[in-house]
Each structure stands twice: as C-alpha cells, then as structure tokens.
Amino acid sequence: MGIFGGNKTPKDDWSVMSTVIKAEAKLQALGEITPSRRAGVIYRNDESNSFQRDIKIELNEVLYVGGGATKTAFEIEDDDRGMRWIVLEDGKFGDLVSTVYTVGNAIGMNDGADNLLAAVFELYFTGTVEDNTYRSGLRTYWIYRYDRKAFYPFVPTGESEGDRDRPTEARLGHDLGKHGLTVEKSLTEWMGLWGIPF
Numbered sequence: 001m002g003i004f005g006g007n008k009t010p011k012d013d014w015s016v017m018s019t020v021i022k023a024e025a026k027l028q029a030l031g032e033i034t035p036s037r038r039a040g041v042i043y044r045n046d047e048s049n050s051f052q053r054d055i056k057i058e059l060n061e062v063l064y065v066g067g068g069a070t071k072t073a074f075e076i077e078d079d080d081r082g083m084r085w086i087v088l089e090d091g092k093f094g095d096l097v098s099t100v101y102t103v104g105n106a107i108g109m110n111d112g113a114d115n116l117l118a119a120v121f122e123l124y125f126t127g128t129v130e131d132n133t134y135r136s137g138l139r140t141y142w143i144y145r146y147d148r149k150a151f152y153p154f155v156p157t158g159e160s161e162g163d164r165d166r167p168t169e170a171r172l173g174h175d176l177g178k179h180g181l182t183v184e185k186s187l188t189e190w191m192g193l194w195g196i197p198f
Helices: 014-019 017-028 054-065 093-115 164-176
Strands: 032-042 073-078 081-087 116-128 134-145 150-154
Touching: 014 017, 014 093, 014 134, 017 032, 017 116, 017 164, 032 093, 054 073, 054 081, 054 093, 054 150, 081 134, 093 116, 116 164, 150 164
Parallel strands: none
Antiparallel strands: 032 081, 032 116, 073 081, 116 134, 134 150
16 A cells, blocks of 8 residues: 655645546446445544544434435444544435535544645546447545545555556546546556555
C-alpha cells in the first residue's frame, strides 16, 4: 500500500466526491462500468482520539439515527499497518457515495482530518484499452485522495506492490475526466493501494 502525503487544496470533499455519481452514471449508460455495492474509507487509526476509539458506536449514531438515516451497512477492518477501513455496502450507488462522504466528514470533524487517507469505490470495467486488448468485468477501484481532493483509477492485478494494469488505468483516467470526474492530473500521485479488503 502506498502512503499518501500532504499538498492540501482548497476544494471541499463533497464538491469533488459527488462528481463520481455523474461519471459513474454516464459510463454505466455506455456499458463500460458496472458498480459494485461496496466502497470504503481508510484512515490512520488513533486510539487517543475518542471518536476513532469508539468508531462503531459513533458511526451507528451518525448513520442510523435521525432524519438523514441511511440503509448502508458497514464493517470495520484493521490492517497490519495501523490503518483502519470502514467498509460500506449499499445497492444504490448515489447512497453509497453519500455515506462514504458522511463517514469521512464525521472522522474529519472529530479531530481526524489529518488521519484520513482515501475513499475507495469498487466498480467493474468492460472495454478495449490502448494496447487494443479487451477487458470484461475487470475489477477496478476509483480512489479519492483526501489530501489531493481528486480521484484516480487503480487496477491491481495481484497482491504484490507494483502489480497493476496501467493501460486500463490510463483508459479509465481519460474516460472519467471526460465524463466529469475530478481526476488527479499528476500520474506520480496515482498511488497503488494493495490489500483493499473488498
């Protein structure tokens, strides 16, 4: 897994993250993308932060109580690098995106903004890439980096760092930008994120 660094930009997370809804709808209509039901938020866990220490209780309150209650399910998974995943599942892509934003926002507003790393959306790609090879139902991830306020595609081909499908990433990066997604311009910032738990 790559570790993400600084370089804050002034945009707010929702104005950028919500662009994924329009891009997904357009690419699904073209037959290139099929959304899965899953997404996640990854952050550096800080047990000294009371919100993060009681994250399950806090998220139950944030997500399921009050007028904005959601039907999105969540699970919490810790990895061996001190990172925590909030894995979300919802059959409605728009609701999934909204819940991902809500989870990240709740962590950020409770002294955890510097701990947020990325939001990750799982989708499946079908199409021809630049080397004229055809992909069918290929699992891809659209990663939103909180520090860069931008998305980029990530297509791992194995569990080892460096195992990734760059031609498909290039095709998706072009298509996503063309259809309204805020895409990270610097390819060196398209960090690999192996070990995604979904």
